[in-house]
Amino acid sequence: MELRQLEYFVAVAEEQNFTRAAERVHISQSGVSAQIRQLERELVAELFDRSGRTATLTAAGAAALAPARAALAATEAVGQAVGEVSGLIRGRITVGMVLGCTVTALFEALAAFHRAYPGVEIALLEDNSDRLVQGVRAGTVDLALIGTATANPAGLDALTIVSERLVALVPPGHPLAGRRSVHLRDLGAHPIVCMPAGTGLRTVFDQACAARGFDPVIALQAGAADAIADLAARGLGVGILSESMAAGHGDRLAAHLIEDVDTPALLSLVWRPGHAPAVRELVAHARRAFGRETPGGAHDGGR
Numbered sequence: 001m002e003l004r005q006l007e008y009f010v011a012v013a014e015e016q017n018f019t020r021a022a023e024r025v026h027i028s029q030s031g032v033s034a035q036i037r038q039l040e041r042e043l044v045a046e047l048f049d050r051s052g053r054t055a056t057l058t059a060a061g062a063a064a065l066a067p068a069r070a071a072l073a074a075t076e077a078v079g080q081a082v083g084e085v086s087g088l089i090r091g092r093i094t095v096g097m098v099l100g101c102t103v104t105a106l107f108e109a110l111a112a113f114h115r116a117y118p119g120v121e122i123a124l125l126e127d128n129s130d131r132l133v134q135g136v137r138a139g140t141v142d143l144a145l146i147g148t149a150t151a152n153p154a155g156l157d158a159l160t161i162v163s164e165r166l167v168a169l170v171p172p173g174h175p176l177a178g179r180r181s182v183h184l185r186d187l188g189a190h191p192i193v194c195m196p197a198g199t200g201l202r203t204v205f206d207q208a209c210a211a212r213g214f215d216p217v218i219a220l221q222a223g224a225a226d227a228i229a230d231l232a233a234r235g236l237g238v239g240i241l242s243e244s245m246a247a248g249h250g251d252r253l254a255a256h257l258i259e260d261v262d263t264p265a266l267l268s269l270v271w272r273p274g275h276a277p278a279v280r281e282l283v284a285h286a287r288r289a290f291g292r293e294t295p296g297g298a299h300d301g302g303r
């Protein structure tokens with residue numbers, strides 16, 4: 001008894017027709033018929049009643065159908081199990097990271113994954129969040145750390161690492177420095193320094209402005225939090241960052257929550273559903289690494 005005979009038997013049973021079954025398994029009808037006859041000889045039983053216009057199962061055929069399906073499923077499971085192991089022994093995984101971001105926990109996850117699966121090559125790609133999401137959806141990027149305004153980007157699985165409000169950064173002596181609270185309308189008289197379009201933080205800011213009919217003057221753009229803080233400290237505009245991005249600059253800049261921007265800026269890992277075994281293992285390593293990370297420590301760069 002051969003697996004191909006069981007495959008042909010199941011195909012005929014489900015199609016109730018030898019011609020359609022042959023088309024399904026991509027061999028000739030005579031080939032299917034010959035293999036079924038051989039199987040019947042080995043089992044010493046007729047599996048199909050061929051007297052009518054359709055091929056119907058005999059009592060023996062009906063009894064054989066479930067075990068035949070189980071045998072084929074077991075064979076597929078063996079192949080899948082071996083494929084998963086092979087995928088973790090050798091292969092390549094492409095990890096995306098938003099530009100200008102230095103995230104210790106992600107690097108720790110990559111190092112732990114590499115120690116566990118040294119045969120899997122790791123490629124690291126930097127880009128803005130929008131393009132990284134496109135790469136994940138297209139399959140050119142396996143897993144990406146992105147800044148986003150959406151907890152679950154459409155069609156992707158996601159793990160939120162950080163969720164924070166936006167703040168306005170200004171130097172001492174700035175008209176907004178002594179304010180108890182800052183709203184978007186308060187920024188109208190001042191140039192803005194912020195992340196470029198395509199980053200999660202900029203998306204949050206742009207969406208909030210559009211919702212309130214506010215058209216900000218974007219004077220300067222930079223992809224790294226330190227650069228935005230430096231530009232704001234030199235009086236070139238009001239810097240827009242997240243809370244933890246701004247935390248390291250309190251000695252030279254006043255940071256005010258933008259009260260009417262409720263949507264948080266998110267830092268998230270994203271990947272496609274039905275991911276490869278290597279991606280599943282890397283996500284598991286990332287969950288452990290980020291579980292040990294403090295919120296501020298995951299935000300050293302841009303989003």
